[in-house]
Each structure stands twice: as structure tokens, then as C-alpha cells.
Amino acid sequence: MQTNFSAAQLADPDVAESEKILRKCVHCGFCTATCPTYVTLGNELDSPRGRIYLIKDMLEDGRPADKQIVTHIDRCLSCLACMTTCPSGVNYMHLVDHARAHIQETYRRPLLDRLTRAMLAFVLPYPARFRAALKLAKLGKPFVGLFEKIPALKPLGAMLKLAPASIPTASPMASPAIHAGQGTKKGRVAILTGCAQSVLDPAINDTTISLLTRLGVEVVVPEGEGCCGALVHHMGREQAALASARRNVDAWTRAIDQGGLDAIIITASGCGTTIKDYGFMLRLDPAYAEKSARVSALAKDITEYLASLDLPEPVRKPGTVVAYHSACSMQHGQKITRQPKELLTKAGFVVREPREGHLCCGSAGTYNILQSEISAKLRDRKVRNIEATGAQIVATGNIGCITQIASAAKLPVVHTIKLLDWAYGGPKPEGIAEERLVAAE
Ligand code: SF4
Ligand code: SF4
Secondary structure: OOOOOOHHHHOOHHHHHHHHHHHHOOOOOHHHHHOHHHHHHOOHHHOHHHHHHHHHHHHHHOOOOOHHHHHHHHOOOOOOHHHHHOOOOOOHHHHHHHHHHHHHHHOOOOHHHHHHHHHHHHHOOOHHHHHHHHHHHHHHHHHHHHHHHOHHHHHHHHHHHHOOOOOOOOOHHHOOEEEOOOOOOOEEEEEOOOOHHHHHOOHHHHHHHHHHHHOOEEEEEOOOOOOOOHHHHOOOOHHHHHHHHHHHHHHHHHHHHOOOOOEEEEOOHHHHHHHOOHHHHOOOOOOOHHHHHHHHHHEEEHHHHHHOOOOOOOOOOOOOEEEEOOOHHHHHHOOOOOHHHHHHHHOOOEEEOOOOOOOOOOOOOOHHHHOHHHHHHHHHHHHHHHHOOOOOEEEEOOHHHHHHHHOOOOOOEEEHHHHHHHHOOOOOOOOOOHHHHOOOO
16 A cells, blocks of 8 residues: 655654554555454445555544544444455554544543543552442442443443453452472463453362462462553553553563563453554554563563473373354464364364354453444354354453453353363363253264
């Protein structure tokens, strides 16, 4: 694609980066076919190619964002299916991240939208605030129908709907500690405790620590780590995202200095995509460029790391039919497609892949709150495809997808690690009936 940026514009490293990305696009439109918003809405401006043109015009003109571009960029899920499809290697992720930061800097949203976004950025990345908000949400649940009828209050209605009926108690294993591996030491890793997942389902990380330590891996929960920054990053709040990235880079650098790390384990693939991008996000900061690149290189999804170990034979061979839902951040963001399915199969599960596996379930960070109508359409399409597999359980590796799919599916939805842990001798995953875990006749 031809671009027309001035030399002065290209002196801004973010514009220079976006220009490089834009020049790679050859307008072929292959990406439209796999874009969930284009498939759902049928509007070229809600396709990757359409958004690329809008972003190009906005950046070339050096003008503030307007309502049209904000509408179509807000509808983008950042699912990155377009990056998997693109034959020219267009880095849509960095382009849309730049566009979102530009929107945040130059566009004044309507008051309620501003308040909703400010509230999400204030609450979600902080476990104590999120826990308190979920308790409050219980009181608001009876008013969901009312909020849904008022367009400006729809995000509030969506939030209340997604809030779980019961909130698990906080896990002591999320506190800074070193969990020694059993037997011969096979490795030493840090684990991201994160934010929303540690409140919604602390058992995911507890289970991960339990399985890793049984396998002989020492697991460090470092002092000072927190939210990865993805939630605010996707809202264009660049400085807040970079502050989260720097804090985590510092925490993990201390852990590296105090005994070395083979990997930084991430159990929510949405966080993994962002942490693997820290090296890019902090490339212009001389104090962090090198450290953040090292952290990104060490970041591994739990299934990526387990696949690199020499695993023993599983204790159980369940034969349970599992529908594996590959989160967008797993398959498109991190290109992890093989390992989760191979691990489940090796552990004795029968893995089925739903049709249209490349399409997002509509969760996408805060998307199911801010764009609840498109999100619900994608969720229902996903659930139909999952249920058509005839599986007994759904497995996936991202808390956002678990919450989203579970809000409409009749099947139990669990994190992949819980099934693996059970097969390797851990306890039965909570909330799954015994008969679901044995092979169907
Ligand atoms: S990130 Fe997803 S929703 Fe956004 S343009 Fe690409 S395919 Fe479409
Ligand atoms: S597939 Fe790639 S090159 Fe083709 S239009 Fe989409 S982004 Fe551009």
C-alpha cells in the first residue's frame, strides 16, 4: 500500500512503525473472510482491510480521531484472526494498538462511555477492587433487564450479567512465595498471578503450581507482579499499560537475578500475548528495552512449557470427549495451536475441534461489556459449534473465554490445566460431575 507521510511525521517512531506496517498491505482482502466482525456485520469498514484504510487516513492526515473511525475500531475484537490469514505479514496488532492510543489521546467520548471505560480501567486490573465490585454486582443483578433497555447503560447490564453468582475465596497460593519442586529438580519458573483470573478462578493457578511442583519444577510467585496491562492496553491507555509492563519486568528481573528462570508461566492466553509483546512495547525505553525483551523471550503459556517437559504416563486414561476451544490470543496472538491438543490427547482425552475454530467467542477483554450485542452473537455462534461436537466438557486456556462460553453453554467449561492435572493424579476439577469425566458410552 502506498503511503504519504511527511518526513516530520515519520520522525515519530510510532508513526514510522505504522507506516512500515501499512506498506506491507496489498489490499488483497483475504483477511475479511476470517474477521468475526466482517462475518457478523458484513460491512467492509468492520473488516481488517477497511480498518487499515481508516487508520491510514487518520494517521496520514495527522488529524484527531472522529466518530466514524472510533465506531469501527471499537468494534474490532483484537482477535488477530486477520494476522493468521494475511499472506503479507501485516502486523495488524501493532497498527490497531497505535490507532487506539491515538483515539484515546484525541477523541472525547460521550460522558457515559468515558465513565464506563474509566471505571473498567480503575477496577479490573486490581484484584481487591474487582472482588469488591463483584460483591456489589450481586445487588445490581435484579436490574439487568432495566439497564439493557437503555442504550448508554448496556455495558453496565452486560457487566452485571457476566458477574458470577458466587465468588471463590482468595487463594493463599497467589501470595509471593517459592513452591519447591518434588524429587529431582526439573526446572525453575515464575508464574503470573495476574488480576481478573485470580479473583474469578484462583484454582487455575493453584492447579498449575500443584502440577508443576509434582513434576519437579520449582515455582516462584514473585513479589511485586500484577496485571499484565492488556485490559488497559486494548482501551488505548498506553501509559497505564506501560506502567504495568515495567512493574512486571522489574518483578521478574529480580526473580531471574535471584536464582534464574527457565520460563515465566502464563495461564491466561490473553495475558500471554501482551507479555510476549513487552519487548516491543518498551523498545523505546532505554532503561527497559533489554530487560523487557528478555522477559518476553521467557514468557510461555503453561501448555507450551508442559510440552517441553518429559511428562510421565498419566495416572488416569479418561477417554472423555473434550471440545478444545482455542482462544484467539492462543492461536492467533501466540500461534500456539498444537500443544494444548497434544497434551490433552496424551493425557487420555478424546479431543474434538469445533467448526469455525478461528472465530472469536466474543469475550476479548472488555469487549463483552463494551460491545455486548456483537459479543453475544459471536458467543452464541461459538456455543452452537461447540455443542455440535457432542463433547462432554469444553477445555480452553483463557479465563475470558471460560466466562464467556460458560454464560451460554450447557457443558462445563474448564481451563485445560485442570483436566491435565486430574489426568496426572490431581483432584477432580471442581464443579464437574463425576459422570462428565468418564468416557461416554
Ligand atoms: S483483530 Fe479480529 S476483529 Fe479486528 S480486524 Fe482483525 S480479524 Fe477483525
Ligand atoms: S490479508 Fe493482509 S495484505 Fe491482504 S488486505 Fe488483509 S491485511 Fe492487507
